[in-house]
Amino acid sequence: MAFDVHQAVTDKIIATMEAGEAGQWTYPWHRTGGGLPRNALTGRPYRGINVLSLWVGAQASGYSDDRWATYRQWAELGAQVRKGERSTLVVFFKEYEDAYGEDRKRFVARASYAFNAAQCEGAPEAGEPLPASEWNLSAVFDGFVERTGAIVIPGGDMACYLPAQDLIRIPSRTRFPTAHGYASTMGHELTHWSGAKGRLDRDLTGRFKSRAYAAEELVAELGSAFLMAELGLEAEPHPTRASYIRSWIKLLRSDPKAIFTAASAASRAVGYLTALQSRMAEAA
Known part of the structure; x- marks a missing residue:
């Protein structure tokens, strides 16, 4: 059976909801600090489903760093993902021309895999995080x-x-x-x-x-x-x-x-x- 990226992400989200309903886990989007997960190379925040996927991954592994990137992107930054580290699924949408030659495009979800800064050796130092509680x-x-x-x-x-x-x-x-x-x-x-x-x-x-x-x-x-x-x-x-x-x-x-x-x-x-x-x- 072909890998279904929608089902894979959905299964992880459902697991967090079921655990939260049973009182065993706080939902990863009820956060006590930090911001949106962002790409370590580009600096851009992730959006949509990738925010949830990366928050789930961060909570499951206890990561407090909001920076994520693919294996190759960390290499571009001079960092090395440690051997044996497990990636977290992220999704990108690839654009295809319409199969029937009509003047329209379709977007298909494809899987990519990201690693947190905590999983890397030589990751650049993170900037000062925003305070979670001291605000007016x-x-x-x-x-x-x-x-x-x-x-x-x-x-x-x-x-x-x-x-x-x-x-x-x-x-x-x-x-x-x-x-x-x-x-x-x-x-x-x-x-x-x-x-x-x-x-x-x-x-x-x-x-x-x-x-x-x-x-x-x-x-x-x-x-x-x-x-x-x-x-x-x-x-x-x-x-x-x-x-x-x-x-x-x-x-x-x-x-x-x-x-x-x-x-x-x-x-x-x-x-x-x-x-x-x-x-x-x-x-x-």
Whole structure:
């Protein structure tokens, strides 16, 4: 049987969800430090499904370094992957011409393999990591939220995005045990907000149909985690996360490409929210 890159990645993600549901493991995207995994050679952060795959690999092996690269890329940097080290699967999409000669292209997922800096001899020294806990909520995060232009109504007992009114409701931050919990929840709702018509027009009903609601919650869960990592903040579970775990596992088991779709949508949401920062600053 041919190697199925979608199934291989999905199986690893499902394993983390099942372990988390059993209380045996913290999900790797609920991070207490560090940022997005990035390529050691290019400096660019990984996106979409590769963020999840590398976070899973880092947690399983206890790596705290966010730098990853292929065997050849580490060699270009003058480093040597130690003998016997096991790689972590990453995915790239190869472009092909349409087989029937039509003027369109298709992209096929292909496997590549990355090693963490901790697996190498002679890896360059890492820069100073962003502090995970010492940050000023008002200066760092409130400004980010304000520059999105989203309407946020504080108060009440639950956090939610209301599409009909195009606004976010969120309890007072004093109701949250930690500042990071507040920020993670806001990031979750902002991810929902980004998918509205006129923004990213996110529509998961085509692939997920009756499972669309749970799938959108997974997009928001991942979007919050990706956003927190990009801002150097801790990511904490959304209050409703536990009610969706079983439906997420069922979704991923039935469709090996579902986690790819959700992770890609989450990355696009974060890119959209981040791009708004400069646009709103220029308009001010």
